[in-house]
Amino acid sequence: xxxxxTRRQQIVDLAVLAPLDxxxxxxxxxxxxxxxxxxxxxxxxxxxxxLGFATLIAFLTQTLTGAILxxxxxxxxxxxxxxxxxxxxxxxxxWLVRGMHRWGASVFVILLFLHMGRVFLFGAYKYPxxxxxxxxxxxxxTGMLMGFTGxxxxxxxxxxxxxxxxxxxxxxxxxxxxxxAQFLSSGPEIGGDxxxxxxxxxxxxxxxxxxxxxxxxxxxxxxxxxxSPPWSKEQAGRERPVAEPTGARAGLVxxxxxxxxx
Amino acid sequence: xxxxxxxQNREWYxxxxxxxxxxxxxxxxxxxxxxxxxxxxxxxxxxxxxxIWYWDADGVEPGVLGPLYTEPADPGTTDFVPRPDWYFYFxxxxxxxxxxxxxVVIATVGIPTVLLILLLGLPFYDRSRERRPSRRPxxxxxxxxxxxxxxxxxxxxxxxxxxLGSELIVLVPEWAEEKGFADNDNAVEGARLFAVSGxxxxxIYLGSGVGALGAxxxxxxxxxxxxxTLVRYLTNPAEFGNTVMGSYxxxxxxxxxxxxxxxxxSTSDDx
Numbered sequence: 001x002x003x004x005x006t007r008r009q010q011i012v013d014l015a016v017l018a019p020l021d022x023x024x025x026x027x028x029x030x031x032x033x034x035x036x037x038x039x040x041x042x043x044x045x046x047x048x049x050x051l052g053f054a055t056l057i058a059f060l061t062q063t064l065t066g067a068i069l070x071x072x073x074x075x076x077x078x079x080x081x082x083x084x085x086x087x088x089x090x091x092x093x094x095w096l097v098r099g100m101h102r103w104g105a106s107v108f109v110i111l112l113f114l115h116m117g118r119v120f121l122f123g124a125y126k127y128p129x130x131x132x133x134x135x136x137x138x139x140x141x142t143g144m145l146m147g148f149t150g151x152x153x154x155x156x157x158x159x160x161x162x163x164x165x166x167x168x169x170x171x172x173x174x175x176x177x178x179x180x181a182q183f184l185s186s187g188p189e190i191g192g193d194x195x196x197x198x199x200x201x202x203x204x205x206x207x208x209x210x211x212x213x214x215x216x217x218x219x220x221x222x223x224x225x226x227x228s229p230p231w232s233k234e235q236a237g238r239e240r241p242v243a244e245p246t247g248a249r250a251g252l253v254x255x256x257x258x259x260x261x262x
Numbered sequence: 263x264x265x266x267x268x269x270q271n272r273e274w275y276x277x278x279x280x281x282x283x284x285x286x287x288x289x290x291x292x293x294x295x296x297x298x299x300x301x302x303x304x305x306x307x308x309x310x311x312x313x314i315w316y317w318d319a320d321g322v323e324p325g326v327l328g329p330l331y332t333e334p335a336d337p338g339t340t341d342f343v344p345r346p347d348w349y350f351y352f353x354x355x356x357x358x359x360x361x362x363x364x365x366v367v368i369a370t371v372g373i374p375t376v377l378l379i380l381l382l383g384l385p386f387y388d389r390s391r392e393r394r395p396s397r398r399p400x401x402x403x404x405x406x407x408x409x410x411x412x413x414x415x416x417x418x419x420x421x422x423x424x425x426l427g428s429e430l431i432v433l434v435p436e437w438a439e440e441k442g443f444a445d446n447d448n449a450v451e452g453a454r455l456f457a458v459s460g461x462x463x464x465x466i467y468l469g470s471g472v473g474a475l476g477a478x479x480x481x482x483x484x485x486x487x488x489x490x491t492l493v494r495y496l497t498n499p500a501e502f503g504n505t506v507m508g509s510y511x512x513x514x515x516x517x518x519x520x521x522x523x524x525x526x527x528s529t530s531d532d533x
Contacts, residue, residue: 126390
């Protein structure tokens with residue numbers, strides 16, 4: 001019995017633990033995963049604090065459905081509209097993928113705002129989470145730019161005219177405005193160059209920026225931790241009665257920065 | 263007691279970390295379970311929206327969640343009301359509040375930029391440790407006012423209706439009489455073009471139109487430019503320092519001539 005167990009142990013060692021050790025030795029990936037998963041959060045965190053993860057899921061849904069759409073979409077004024085019709089009407093479940101991408105964008109934006117509202121309500125942007133907040137605001141801005149650039153791609157009337165207005169809006173900015181409008185429209189009229197440029201922004205530049213920002217955002221939330229609801233009676237970091245323990249427990253509780261957090 | 267803020271902050275944060283370590287629960291599996299359930303809900307809601315959208319709409323025929331797509335983009339037809347995605351409605355409506363000449367910049371650039379800076383800077387000007395909403399009246403009032411104004415602007419933007427070109431065309435005889443070009447066929451033709459080409463999505467003419475993006479009232483534009491100059495203006499507004507308005511060269515030379523004839527006839531001394 002004991003021998004069998006040892007053999008099984010050997011197989012586990014060889015097939016699972018050894019490769020993991022090999023990877024961990026070179027990348028720290030296993031320690032990193034443990035660091036991410038096996039940490040404590042305040043015991044009073046609850047549903048309100050799932051909005052950030054929900055936003056992440058909405059974004060990943062956009063990434064996946066967007067990648068599938070990109071396989072069938074043609075960023076060219078002569079064929080963009082047809083390819084959208086083709087995706088929606090002919091492709092197996094194409095309507096679902098496009099519908100999820102179209103509505104996922106709205107869900108993503110709503111969740112961005114809800115998540116920001118929750119963080120604001122909880123005062124969670126305060127020390128030491130200032131950079132967490134800043135990356136979050138930048139994510140909100142890039143997220144809305146994703147909506148702005150993606151709106152043109154179906155190349156229908158709604159898309160075209162909303163973009164005409166959108167580019168004109170950018171044109172009213174002082175100093176950079178005319179340059180920005182020129183950059184966005186790529187010429188006197190909105191056409192093939194515009195579409196290709198917006199496609200690149202929507203598919204490469206902005207998603208890349210969002211992925212990078214999410215990386216920083218997640219690293220920071222793991223490093224700094226999430227806050228308790230501010231009204232919670234048992235919130236982490238709450239004010240303690242000033243009285244020091246007396247009697248037999250005197251001196252057992254360490255306070256302050258020097259090792260209390262270890 | 264006069265410790266500096268940094269030291270105090272570090273001490274508070276150390277207490278927080280200590281509490282989390284001693285009293286907290288594991289992120290895995292407890293918080294992660296909630297997260298996972300929420301993730302599924304999000305994906306299901308998205309799928310649900312996609313299904314409702316698809317089953318209730320038929321091509322360009324809108325369902326409860328709008329059409330699958332509208333007609334193909336056509337720079338020539340312009341009785342189409344430009345409309346952004348819903349989360350830009352607030353911006354869209356701000357444009358109505360601020361009008362020509364220079365104040366439109368406040369709506370397009372000023373307010374969004376100020377909002378963005380206020381948001382980015384929030385942790386740096388709100389530096390107290392207090393997190394309870396009841397003890398942060400200024401922050402809460404500011405937040406409620408922001409939410410209400412965004413909500414109202416979004417609602418107004420969503421319900422705003424611009425006149426369609428096909429509705430404006432009935433005004434042409436009225437314009438012709440008021441400006442006295444009824445017997446000039448080219449000018450009347452030009453007026454019809456003016457009505458259907460989306461000019462009034464930005465401009466104002468005799469009380470009709472939107473007055474968005476800083477576009478001026480064109481009722482008396484004939485006082486300022488002659489016919490030839492107007493053709494040049496319509497072909498390339500940038501030549502006149504106008505970088506907001508796009509070129510209307512796609513209408514063709516003949517149409518541009520008619521349009522310019524109409525605009526040239528629109529002077530203040532007719533009547």
